[in-house]
Amino acid sequence: GHERFECVAAIILSVMLFLTASIIGYSAIKNLFTTNNEIHFGIFAIIIAIISIVTKEAMYWYTKINADRINSNALLADAWHHRSDAFSSIGSLIGVIGFYYGYYILDCIAGIIICICICKVAFDIFNDAINKMIDHACSEEFENELITLIKKQEGILGIDDFKTRMFGNKIYVDIEIKVAGDDSLQHAHLIAHKTHDAIENIYPIVKHCNIHVNPGK
CATH class of the missing domain: 1.20.1510.10 (Cation efflux protein transmembrane domain)
Structure with missing residues (x-):
């Protein structure tokens, strides 16, 4: 804090x-x-x-x-x-x-x-x-940039949930992404890890990005 x-x-x-x-x-x-x-x-x-x-x-x-x-x-x-x-x-x-x-x-x-x-x-x-x-959400413009970046990542079929919040002068992001239901756990983890790194590398203001993986059809 x-x-x-x-x-x-x-x-x-x-x-x-x-x-x-x-x-x-x-x-x-x-x-x-x-x-x-x-x-x-x-x-x-x-x-x-x-x-x-x-x-x-x-x-x-x-x-x-x-x-x-x-x-x-x-x-x-x-x-x-x-x-x-x-x-x-x-x-x-x-x-x-x-x-x-x-x-x-x-x-x-x-x-x-x-x-x-x-x-x-x-x-x-x-x-x-x-x-x-007071931990308010980020601007709509910034959230749209993040969503566009996430959807560009290979292996992501969609976004089930997306939340951002300001904490001081840093940003915290919580995401639920959808990947192929028959994908291996290892590959699904790799997709989430690459997405996590892409967000934090491109936007240093993001202090922490939490990504949950959901199986898609």
Whole structure:
């Protein structure tokens, strides 16, 4: 059951993302009514903001690529933490530019938009993690791909039963295949074994595939 720790971590990180977004949104709304027109920024503030944006965005893409590679929701949430920092820096940059040109409200508008974007991402990550916690079936598209692969295997006459379930970020598959009734036990086992290997080799996300053999006519 250790795969579920991945979901727990993703849920915790999504809540942290939501809190981060809330702080950004609260500050933006607060500044909307308390903007200090006497604040002045130098070119140094713009340089720091740009460096922060580039660095955090690079960290986002590095983490996201690895999250996609290992199918990790927790790592994806961590990647969005980096991007939320980049968004905050973008808001700061917009605010600095706005102050230069007298558009003091730009900082507040940027903060509110960033808050909404991060909240949307936090909700999507949270929802996906919850779905993976409750052992729901895989998507219809993925199931159809598996069924097509199974039917292509030599010696299989049909599929009597087929079930999939998500367990954390892994997939478990239970199948009942139909083979010739007069086939030998050894050959029937070989068909099931080859089908098992084909599924797990082509789809690494499938952690375990259980195949039961039924005699056909």
